[in-house]
Amino acid sequence: MSYTFPPLSDIHLLLHHNDADGGLAALALRRAIQEESGRVVPLCWADYHTQAINNLNVLAVTTPHLYTIDVRLFPGVPGMDHHDTSRSWYDPACHILDLAAPSCFGLMLDVLDRRDTWPEEIVRYVDWMDAGTYPSVEEAVGLESLGQQFIAIFARLPFERAMAELWQRPDAEAFVAAHHSTLSQIRRDVEILRKDMARRGRLEGRVVVWDSRDVIRDHGIRQGAINPFLLSAVYPQADYVIRIRPDGHMIIGHNPWGNPSEHIGALCETLCDPETGTRGGGKAQVGGAPYTPETLQKALQVLNGRRKAGEQAEGTRH
Numbered sequence: 001m002s003y004t005f006p007p008l009s010d011i012h013l014l015l016h017h018n019d020a021d022g023g024l025a026a027l028a029l030r031r032a033i034q035e036e037s038g039r040v041v042p043l044c045w046a047d048y049h050t051q052a053i054n055n056l057n058v059l060a061v062t063t064p065h066l067y068t069i070d071v072r073l074f075p076g077v078p079g080m081d082h083h084d085t086s087r088s089w090y091d092p093a094c095h096i097l098d099l100a101a102p103s104c105f106g107l108m109l110d111v112l113d114r115r116d117t118w119p120e121e122i123v124r125y126v127d128w129m130d131a132g133t134y135p136s137v138e139e140a141v142g143l144e145s146l147g148q149q150f151i152a153i154f155a156r157l158p159f160e161r162a163m164a165e166l167w168q169r170p171d172a173e174a175f176v177a178a179h180h181s182t183l184s185q186i187r188r189d190v191e192i193l194r195k196d197m198a199r200r201g202r203l204e205g206r207v208v209v210w211d212s213r214d215v216i217r218d219h220g221i222r223q224g225a226i227n228p229f230l231l232s233a234v235y236p237q238a239d240y241v242i243r244i245r246p247d248g249h250m251i252i253g254h255n256p257w258g259n260p261s262e263h264i265g266a267l268c269e270t271l272c273d274p275e276t277g278t279r280g281g282g283k284a285q286v287g288g289a290p291y292t293p294e295t296l297q298k299a300l301q302v303l304n305g306r307r308k309a310g311e312q313a314e315g316t317r318h
Helices: 020-037 058-062 084-089 104-112 120-131 137-141 146-156 159-168 172-177 180-200 213-219 230-234 264-269 293-303
Strands: 013-017 043-046 066-069 079-081 095-097 202-204 207-211 240-244 249-254 286-290
Touching: 013 020, 020 043, 020 066, 020 104, 020 120, 020 146, 020 159, 079 104, 084 095, 084 264, 104 120, 120 146, 137 230, 146 172, 146 180, 180 207, 180 213, 180 230, 207 230, 207 293, 230 240, 240 293, 249 264, 249 293, 264 286, 264 293, 286 293
Parallel strands: 013 043, 013 066, 066 079, 079 095, 207 240
Antiparallel strands: 202 207, 240 249, 249 286
16 A cells, blocks of 8 residues: 655654554654654644643644644644544545554554564554454453563553653663563552452443542552553453543443444544533544543443434434
8 A cells, every 4th residue: 555655854743642552653753754854853742532732732733844643634734543533534645544554653664664673573562452453351461471561561651751761762672671660560550450340340231331530549540551451351241341531531442352343433423522512533443532421321322232323312402
């Protein structure tokens, strides 16, 4: 497949999703720009679930020198994505949108012809993590291999710190070795989380719902550090998982080892906070949406087959 990519000399700012996939893809492009021109372009991140952007005036999104990575594509602004929610914004003249790509990291490495700059195991685990296609629950929640440890440590550290360390030294083995104590803390956190999920999680038909707010507050666990597949391991009988976050949002996803069928990104686009007008989004297997009792109830109705994603609840039609 051929892609339209702007000259690296035209890129002066990178806006990327604040997770391992978007962050590593941004670092790969930043490194390519540095090697070609000597410039180190600034990075800005966006939270795909809360729609928050750090260090970037909203008006600056229209700059012709911006390149977006792993966030919803903007009209007229060059960028790369692999989320279904970018389909309606796609312009082949300035965008790369590959819905078959499991991650933007792997896609970026392919576009730049830089696959050899990272161990294949790391790229594979980022692909599995971002696409939700781990071959087994053990691969998804284990902490034994380099790829498992790398993903877990990246998620556990403050995002900017992980990015800074990997920019200075893009070495996966050295990164893991430097955080032996962090890995020990992750193992302790996993046991705390498993117990809390078993105690607080509740099955609603085909869906397990877990409110993570108390355990995050009581134990100081970063919400981004919670393995999204751990809930599936604790509740293997569920086809879908919903995690309520402290920031007023919820993550909805497939249990890859169950029998899910709903398109989660399409569902999340229909879930709207009536006060802010904020809607969710995502991919086929996972997405984020505003959390209110009403949006949770609608999600449960759709996932349990009592209502289609595009239908409105009784009494809400205007």
